[in-house]
Amino acid sequence: MPASLDGKLVVAISSRAVFDFEEENRVFEQDDDAAYMALQRERLDSPALPGVAWALVRKLLQFDPPGRGERDRRVEVVVVSRNDPVSGLRVFRSAASAGLRLERGVFTRGRAPWRYLAPLKANLFLSANADDVRAALAAGIPAARVFPESVKASESHPDEIRIAFDGDAVLFSDESERVFQAGGLDAFQRHEADRAALPLPPGPFMPLLQALHRLQRESEASDPGVGAEMAVVAPMRIRTALVTARSAPAHERAIRTLMHWGIEVDEALFLGGLEKGPFLKEFEPDFFFDDQTGHCESAARVAPAGHVVSGVANEG
Incomplete structure (x- = not known):
């Protein structure tokens, strides 16, 4: 029987929202995608720092205690990104290094990824790309353009x-x-x-x-x-x-x-x-x-x- 996301809270999030890729993004904006991908490859073994939605993702995943089977999980976080697949490898390695349970991802190398939100049954899409956010909202999916420069969430309420x-x-x-x-x-x-x-x-x-x-x-x-x-x-x-x-x-x-x-x-x-x-x-x-x-x-x-x-x- 295939896996299913039915009945789960599904958060789709761009790699730039969950991790701090602002330095890498500046390389992309100043040069091109080839330079960006080369930098990500160079840093493949260097875990990325937390991004603006880090605290939200970490807390959401804590709704499912360790050891709970996939069928019984209540929350799923999926990386949905314009990154290329090799850059996606750094995302998963960074998540594993931080103990974040990120298992699913969609990496489209520059193409609009929002069209995958419907089959993912996403309840929320967070991205730094305004065009992708607009498209997701037009498709009826709650979506917001994150402000990567936002102050990180307070640690005063861990539970x-x-x-x-x-x-x-x-x-x-x-x-x-x-x-x-x-x-x-x-x-x-x-x-x-x-x-x-x-x-x-x-x-x-x-x-x-x-x-x-x-x-x-x-x-x-x-x-x-x-x-x-x-x-x-x-x-x-x-x-x-x-x-x-x-x-x-x-x-x-x-x-x-x-x-x-x-x-x-x-x-x-x-x-x-x-x-x-x-x-x-x-x-x-x-x-x-x-x-x-x-x-x-x-x-x-x-x-x-x-x-x-x-x-x-x-x-x-």
Whole structure:
């Protein structure tokens, strides 16, 4: 029987997101792919340093304790990269050196790799390539362009994955954001107050929040097929936060939408346009997702950040 990724949380990630390949990338940008590949070959036996999504990957993989069979695993991380296969060899060697369970990879030597996300059944795609992120989002897959220069995740919460989401155009559709862009804050507030009881349509990252919620619930239950006397609870937990520029009265529609979906978040920050970075510094996320580059830049100064290249803010 072939292996299957059905029912798993699958994170597809570029090599530049999980490892620090910024020096190698500068060689690629200043020269060509041949020089880049030659450098990677030279460094084949030199493990790469952690990248911006390192902490997120490491923690996600800890949902499955050592020794758990592949069929019973809850999380799969797959490297999906424009790297060539030999550069991919360094990725796997670096992962093995660091004790990261990375077993699957797709390496396309410069071609767009996003088309492999559907057969991988990816719940999330993280890449430094904006075009690949746009294509993945257009295909209905939650995706974000990582900011490789982001401050690395805090080590203050070793047993907890912390993920923060913007609301409009990320968890929710950009319906309300379009009203704001067209008519300003007053029009936005009236629009949301009038529709407080009407759930917002889902945004591109709603399926990821849903998958995380499911993973958390499954991790709190006994392992499939294991008797109650041998029940194992995963040591990792997930803590989520909604970090939005909304404020009262527009907060109500956001909360009611989450209730309608049957999804909970642990924290909700309604900032009314305040800069998000200082608040994210206190939450200490392993990753933050936002559709606006300004908020991502603010976040990247304190934590890993990903730009969701979708919605009205990213048109044109």
